[in-house]
Amino acid sequence: MYEEYILTLLQLPSVGKRTVSKILSYTNYIPTNIEEIREVFEKSKWHMKKLKIPESYEVYKAMESAYTIKKQCKERDIKIITTLNKGFPEKLKVIKNPPVILFYKGNFxxxxxxxxxxxxxxxxxxxxxxxxxxxxxxxxxxxxxxxxxxxxxxxxxxxxxxxxxxxxxxxxxxxxxxxxxxxxxxxxxxxxxxxxxxxxxxxxxxxxxxxxxxxxxxxxxxxxxxxxxxxxxxxxxxxxxxxxxxxxxxxxxxxxxxxxxxxxxxxxxxxxxxxxxxxxxxxxxxxxxxxxxxxxxxxxxxxxxxxxxxxxxxxxxxxx
Structure with a gap:
């Protein structure tokens, strides 16, 4: 659930990890569909004036890409963990420009x-x-x-x-x-x-x-x-x-x-x-x-x- 959400955000046009970090800090729930994701952007725009609210079709394409990425990772035995997941290293959360997602292989x-x-x-x-x-x-x-x-x-x-x-x-x-x-x-x-x-x-x-x-x-x-x-x-x-x-x-x-x-x-x-x-x-x-x-x-x-x-x-x- 968390993986799909973060991956979807990162697949949207002009959205990088810094933008994702800010969006996560301004919202306290995980959207589950296209309209809820757009709603997250609308709420975040109050704090980020230059933030572009994605069109529905852009969110749909991003969600498809996220699904494909997750499937390909599973096929290659690559695991995914996000900053929202339990077990994400605290020492990576406290640095400047923290990662919002990690792909890993081996002993985490x-x-x-x-x-x-x-x-x-x-x-x-x-x-x-x-x-x-x-x-x-x-x-x-x-x-x-x-x-x-x-x-x-x-x-x-x-x-x-x-x-x-x-x-x-x-x-x-x-x-x-x-x-x-x-x-x-x-x-x-x-x-x-x-x-x-x-x-x-x-x-x-x-x-x-x-x-x-x-x-x-x-x-x-x-x-x-x-x-x-x-x-x-x-x-x-x-x-x-x-x-x-x-x-x-x-x-x-x-x-x-x-x-x-x-x-x-x-x-x-x-x-x-x-x-x-x-x-x-x-x-x-x-x-x-x-x-x-x-x-x-x-x-x-x-x-x-x-x-x-x-x-x-x-x-x-x-x-x-």
């Missing part, structure tokens, strides 16, 4: 797990960065953490490789629909995540290719799903910085790996330097810092000393 409990850490970074990291991402994935996977990424090439995939080696659970938010895994090189990795009690999620209906804005939308979910976000390597203006900024906006604990000096001066770690210099992220240097991260997932009140971050960043690094 991974998404609701509080003990989750996002391990992210460049698509073309240094050899050292790949090793660090895999090692961190293994360490946290072994400790029972859910490893969260955007399933991108590079640091993301190596974090999952490490998590899978540790027989841990993994979760990935995609910038496309679940029937259209991106990047295609990680299609096998996506299946391994599912085979090992993990989960894949997306906001997009079947057949949706990645588009420019979808990567940034995906990035906000990576952060929202995690208690802690760890940046392994990032360029100054790399896509990883979007997730890092979302982590700060969502008041998540943001950590940044401190590479050895010869890697700290490369293009791939320009973003690391900025995050550390401007004290936006806690430094991840050694096993002690990893233990701090574990503690943070259990107690939000823990305060970690940020002093002398740059000096420490130049002197100390994790040994892999």
């Amino acid at each position: 409990e991974c998404i609701k797990e509080d003990k989750a850490v996002a391990i992210i970074g460049n698509r073309m990291p240094t050899g050292h960065g790949r090793k660090v991402a895999e090692k961190l994935g293994y360490i946290f996977g072994k400790e029972g953490f859910v490893i969260v990424t955007g399933l991108a090439l590079g640091c993301d995939e190596y974090a999952h490789i490490g998590g899978l080696k540790a027989k841990g659970r993994n979760a990935a938010a995609l910038p496309c629909s679940l029937d259209n895994i991106y990047p295609k090189q990680n299609k096998k990795l996506a299946q391994e995540i599912l085979n090992n009690d993990g989960c894949l999620i997306s906001e997009y209906t079947l057949g949706t290719e990645p588009f420019k804005g979808s990567f940034i939308e995906r990035d906000r979910l990576q952060s929202a799903l995690s208690k802690v976000v760890i940046v392994v390597e990032t360029k100054e203006n790399g896509g990883t910085m979007h997730t890092a900024n979302f982590a700060l906006e969502q008041n998540k604990k943001l950590y940044c790996y401190v590479p050895p000096k010869q890697y700290l001066e490369t293009t791939q770690t320009e973003g690391n330097r900025n995050l550390l210099i401007y004290k936006k992220a806690f430094p991840l240097r050694n096993e002690e810092d990893i233990e701090d991260i574990k503690k943070v997932t259990k107690d939000n009140t823990i305060q970690i000393n940020r002093t002398d971050i740059l000096e420490k960043a130049q002197q100390i690094s994790i040994q892999f």
Whole structure:
């Protein structure tokens, strides 16, 4: 019932998730037919002056599309949950521009797990960065953490490789629909995540290719799903910085790996330097810092000393 309603709204002309979120906040009942849906728009228009009330035939077409989408998802073993459903993760409801619907495959409990850490970074990291991402994935996977990424090439995939080696659970938010895994090189990795009690999620209906804005939308979910976000390597203006900024906006604990000096001066770690210099992220240097991260997932009140971050960043690094 909820799924059909939200899907119908999203199939209407000029209606996106932001509009749906507002409509849901202005009404407290679920319409069951065309006229009731139009009535919902009429009531919402009091608050949203530019909202266009759909014609009856448009609602009918949207309802047909919603039915088709739900049927196709069932055929592909893709589940649907909306913000109206019981069990929709609260941590996704409280962020800016929250998702109103999720398509998922696998163990959805991974998404609701509080003990989750996002391990992210460049698509073309240094050899050292790949090793660090895999090692961190293994360490946290072994400790029972859910490893969260955007399933991108590079640091993301190596974090999952490490998590899978540790027989841990993994979760990935995609910038496309679940029937259209991106990047295609990680299609096998996506299946391994599912085979090992993990989960894949997306906001997009079947057949949706990645588009420019979808990567940034995906990035906000990576952060929202995690208690802690760890940046392994990032360029100054790399896509990883979007997730890092979302982590700060969502008041998540943001950590940044401190590479050895010869890697700290490369293009791939320009973003690391900025995050550390401007004290936006806690430094991840050694096993002690990893233990701090574990503690943070259990107690939000823990305060970690940020002093002398740059000096420490130049002197100390994790040994892999």
